[in-house]
Each structure stands twice: as structure tokens, then as C-alpha cells.
Amino acid sequence: MRLRPAFLAACLLLVGRGILSAQDRRITERLDPVTADAVQHLVDSARTAGLPAEPLVQKALEGSTLGAGGDRIRAAVSVLFAQLSRARAALGTSASDAEVTAAAGALRAGVPADTLQHLRALRSGRSLVVPISVLADLVAEGTPLDRAYQSVFDLARDGRPDDDFLALRRREVRQAVGAPDPADAQAPKPAPDPPAKP
Amino acid sequence: MTSFRADPPEPDDETLRRVVAELRRPVPLGPGIDQRALAAIRAGRDQTASRPRRWWLGAAAAMAALAASLLLVVRHANPPAATGREREVVLRLVAPASSAVVVVGDFNDWSPVATPLQPTASGEWTVRLDLRPGRYRYTFLVDGREWKSDPAEPPAPDNDYGPPTSVLTVT
Amino acid sequence: MARYRSALGRYALHMLGNREDAEEALQDGFVRAYWALATCRDPQRFGAWLFRIVVNRCRTVRRRRRPDDRAAVLPDDLPTRGGDVSEALGWREEISRALARLRPHYREAFLLRYVEGMDYDEISRLTGAKEPAIRMRVKRAGDQLRELLRDVISS
Numbered sequence: 001m002r003l004r005p006a007f008l009a010a011c012l013l014l015v016g017r018g019i020l021s022a023q024d025r026r027i028t029e030r031l032d033p034v035t036a037d038a039v040q041h042l043v044d045s046a047r048t049a050g051l052p053a054e055p056l057v058q059k060a061l062e063g064s065t066l067g068a069g070g071d072r073i074r075a076a077v078s079v080l081f082a083q084l085s086r087a088r089a090a091l092g093t094s095a096s097d098a099e100v101t102a103a104a105g106a107l108r109a110g111v112p113a114d115t116l117q118h119l120r121a122l123r124s125g126r127s128l129v130v131p132i133s134v135l136a137d138l139v140a141e142g143t144p145l146d147r148a149y150q151s152v153f154d155l156a157r158d159g160r161p162d163d164d165f166l167a168l169r170r171r172e173v174r175q176a177v178g179a180p181d182p183a184d185a186q187a188p189k190p191a192p193d194p195p196a197k198p
Numbered sequence: 199m200t201s202f203r204a205d206p207p208e209p210d211d212e213t214l215r216r217v218v219a220e221l222r223r224p225v226p227l228g229p230g231i232d233q234r235a236l237a238a239i240r241a242g243r244d245q246t247a248s249r250p251r252r253w254w255l256g257a258a259a260a261m262a263a264l265a266a267s268l269l270l271v272v273r274h275a276n277p278p279a280a281t282g283r284e285r286e287v288v289l290r291l292v293a294p295a296s297s298a299v300v301v302v303g304d305f306n307d308w309s310p311v312a313t314p315l316q317p318t319a320s321g322e323w324t325v326r327l328d329l330r331p332g333r334y335r336y337t338f339l340v341d342g343r344e345w346k347s348d349p350a351e352p353p354a355p356d357n358d359y360g361p362p363t364s365v366l367t368v369t
Numbered sequence: 370m371a372r373y374r375s376a377l378g379r380y381a382l383h384m385l386g387n388r389e390d391a392e393e394a395l396q397d398g399f400v401r402a403y404w405a406l407a408t409c410r411d412p413q414r415f416g417a418w419l420f421r422i423v424v425n426r427c428r429t430v431r432r433r434r435r436p437d438d439r440a441a442v443l444p445d446d447l448p449t450r451g452g453d454v455s456e457a458l459g460w461r462e463e464i465s466r467a468l469a470r471l472r473p474h475y476r477e478a479f480l481l482r483y484v485e486g487m488d489y490d491e492i493s494r495l496t497g498a499k500e501p502a503i504r505m506r507v508k509r510a511g512d513q514l515r516e517l518l519r520d521v522i523s524s
Binding site: 026029030055058059061062063064065066067068072075076079080098101102105108109129130133134136137139140141162163166169 | 232236302304307308309310331332333335337345352353354355356358359360361363365367369
């Protein structure tokens with residue numbers, strides 16, 4: 001008896017999925033079966049597509065801890081999967097998982113994909129994780145978009161280290177809340193004016 | 199499969215070695231343990247031996263799905279977006295009237311028991327973490343009831359579930 | 370912390386012999402651990418501290434059992450090869466049955482020593498028994514398990 005092609009294909013799919021989906025026990029132990037199955041499927045798809053899978057697991061675990069229902073968890077993980085896909089498309093196959101993850105957060109915050117591509121071009125050869133993260137944080141906190149982009153682009157163009165990007169974020173946050181920057185308090189005080197000569 | 203120790207002792211006897219090898223195999227328990235435990239924590243109850251054996255069914259039924267996990271499976275827990283050497287990070291929360299503060303986040307699988315903060319005399323709670331460079335989302339759980347973001351770090355832009363979360367970037 | 374959770378569940382299941390009791394002990398232990406977190410001053414000993422809580426919970430759950438819930442406990446003057454050794458039972462089930470027939474203190478010491486890999490002084494601190502007593506319990510547990518399983522292995 002010859003096996004029908006569709007049957008063979010189905011068998012291969014099942015076997016393939018079985019090989020790929022080494023079930024993450026964190027998912028099966030902390031989520032209801034329907035949600036766990038859906039999340040595991042997305043995790044497997046991410047691995048197949050060359051996307052970072054761990055952020056998806058963490059998003060599901062977060063929902064579990066914070067009391068979200070299965071529907072909400074599935075939706076959040078699905079959205080993140082889509083963002084990771086877009087981030088990978090924006091940064092290219094050479095981008096690291098960490099960069100793709102940071103970029104997904106930036107897209108979520110409202111940073112356009114072409115902005116990320118521009119940042120990549122400015123910072124070629126160096127990690128994009130911190131610049132992208134800072135850009136996402138600035139946008140999420142309400143910093144005017146053009147100012148956020150320009151500030152980050154300037155640092156990237158100048159080849160500044162990661163700490164400078166973090167310092168930018170701290171300054172912007174303090175300005176946003178009206179708090180003084182501790183760095184200012186540590187700046188040397190100007191020398192007093194010499195006494196007026198009699 | 200890890201034991202409490204990475205290199206547990208082996209019995210001298212072949213039979214006992216086979217027994218021990220079998221006993222060391224993982225034994226997954228029910229998925230509801232953590233959820234029910236957190237339900238009890240939020241209810242502020244302390245479990246005593248005198249309680250009826252199935253008391254937790256009522257607690258679980260009364261609780262929305264606020265699950266917590268202590269675990270798990272180190273071989274699956276890859277650090278999120280992490281490369282490079284670990285760096286020490288100190289998280290702080292001022293909560294002088296609180297009796298328990300923990301942090302949950304990407305670095306501990308969002309477990310509400312894994313990473314407790316320690317109180318100081320000034321009413322500040324602190325914990326030291328060793329994290330690889332990367333971006334981590336997290337929040338604090340105070341007295342098992344209240345979620346609080348970290349006032350020292352930016353709010354996380356991708357807040358999908360309601361309670362406030364923060365984001366930490368480690369270079 | 371992640372590595373302890375799996376070990377704790379395994380210990381509770383082997384100690385109590387059934388999933389329901391193990392889940393109750395584990396869950397109860399987690400709740401107690403949460404509220405007692407501030408008392409754990411030494412992060413290096415967090416695992417042992419957590420283990421002690423779960424070991425005590427297991428003892429409590431075990432003592433609450435009805436007498437007919439307990440498997441027959443073997444006297445000190447083993448060995449015996451009697452009893453039914455069903456060829457239909459798997460190796461794991463045979464081990465579970467053998468474990469259940471040990472005195473609780475012997476079972477506890479054996480599991481903590483060989484399955485969870487604790488040092489004798491650590492087990493002594495955790496259980497409150499002196500180290501020579503722990504060593505004796507581990508040895509007797511091993512002797513009894515060997516005898517109980519001899520027929521299974523040879524068949």
C-alpha cells in the first residue's frame with residue numbers, strides 16, 4: 001500500500017514539531033494547557049524563524065505571575081512575536097538576539113523601523129542594544145520624538161560608549177520630572193570673586 | 199538532572215547506584231502549586247498543619263490567575279538578551295512599613311519567591327543581582343499584595359498586563 | 370533558586386509517596402518560605418534554608434496521615450525477601466514501594482544524602498539529628514533497599 005502524500009506530510013510535520021518542540025517546562029508548569037500549547041507553538045516558530053525565543057517565554061511567565069488570563073497572555077506573546085519579526089526584518093540577519101529583542105521593545109514604544117535602520121547604519125560594528133533601549137525609553141517617557149532621535153543619533157555618530165547613552169536617558173528623565181541631576185551637584189563650584197580692592 | 203549539589207555522592211553498591219539514579223530523575227508536579235501558594239500569600243494566610251488537606255481548593259477558586267513560580271529547569275532558562283560577563287546590580291525600594299519585598303522579572307522567570315529583598319535599618323529594601331549585559335523588565339511585589347515599579351528606572355514601554363513594570367539596561 | 374524547586378518537588382514526592390501529599394507539602398512550604406524570607410540572612414544558605422522548611426512540611430503532612438495511608442514500615446531487623454514482587458510493576462514503582470517500607474527517618478536521610486547530595490553535617494543541621502545518627506540511618510536505609518530490591522534485580 002502506498003502512503004498518500006498528505007499523510008506522509010502530516011507525519012513529517014508531527015515528527016518535525018516533536019523534534020523542535022522540546023517543551024519548556026516553565027511553560028507547561030505555569031500556564032494552563034491551552035495557553036501553554038499556544039505559547040510553545042510560538043516559541044517553536046520563533047526558533048524556526050531565527051528569532052529569539054526566550055523573550056516570548058519571559059512574556060508568558062510575566063503574565064502568569066501578574067495574574068493575566070490565558071487569552072491575554074496568548075495575545076501579548078503573539079504581539080511580541082510579531083514585533084520580534086519586524087525587528088529582525090529591520091536590523092537584518094546579522095543582528096544579535098539581544099539587539100532584536102531591544103528593537104522589538106523600541107517598535108512597541110513607537111519607534112519606526114526605518115529609525116532603527118538609520119541607527120544601525122550610524123553605529124555599524126558596535127552593539128545596538130543600549131542605544132536602541134535608550135531610544136525606546138525616551139520615546140516611551142514622552143520625550144519629543146525629534147529630540148529623542150537626534151540625541152541618540154548624535155551619540156551614535158560620535159561613537160560614544162554605552163554609558164553615555166545611559167547618561168542621556170538619566171538626564172532626560174530628570175528633566176521630565178523636574179529633578180536636578182546629581183552630576184550637577186558634584187561639579188566644582190566656581191571660585192568666589194576676589195574682594196574688591198579698596 | 200541537578201541535585202541540591204552539582205556533584206552528589208554515589209553509593210558504593212551497584213544496586214543502590216541504580217536506585218539513586220532512578221530517584222534523581224525529575225518528577226514534574228502539578229501546575230497549580232505555585233498559583234495556589236501565591237493565592238495563599240495574597241490572602242495573608244499562613245499554612246498550618248492543622249488545616250484540612252484540601253483547604254487550597256477554596257483559595258485557588260477565589261483567586262484570579264496570579265501564578266507564581268519558583269522554578270525552573272536551568273537548562274531552559276537562558277538569560278534574556280545576554281552576552282558578556284556578569285555585572286553586579288543593586289535594586290532598592292523604600293518600603294519601611296512592609297514585611298516582605300521581592301522582585302520578579304526576566305532574570306528570575308518572574309518568580310515571586312526566588313529573589314527576596316533584605317530590609318535595612320533605614321526602611322529601604324535591597325538586593326544584589328549579578329546580571330549579564332542586556333535589558334531586563336521587572337517589578338517589585340510588596341507584602342504579597344502590591345505591585346510597585348522601580349522609581350529609579352524607566353517604566354517599561356511594553357506593559358501588557360496592568361501592574362507597573364520597570365526596565366533595567368545593564369551594560 | 371531555579372534548581373532548588375525541582376529538587377524540592379522530587380524530595381517531597383519520594384518522601385511522601387504520593388503526588389497529592391507532595392504538592393500540599395511543597396505548596397505549604399512555599400507559603401511559609403515567603404513569609405519567613407526576612408529570616409534568611411545568609412543568601413549562600415538559601416537552598417538549605419528552603420529545604421529545611423520543606424522537610425519539616427513533609428514531616429507534618431506525613432504525621433497527619435491516617436494509619437492505613439502509611440505503607441508497612443520495616444523493623445530494624447531486616448532483611449526479608451518476602452512479599453509479592455509483581456513482574457508487572459516497573460523498576461520505578463518497585464523503588465517507590467521499597468522506599469515506602471523504610472522508616473521515615475531512614476528514608477529522609479537516604480534521600481537527602483544520595484538523591485539531593487547533601488553533606489552529613491548539612492543533613493544534621495537540617496534535621497536536628499546528630500551526624501553519627503544520620504550516617505547510621507543512611508546506611509540502614511541502603512541495606513534495606515538493597516534487600517528489598519534484590520528479587521527485582523535478579524528476576
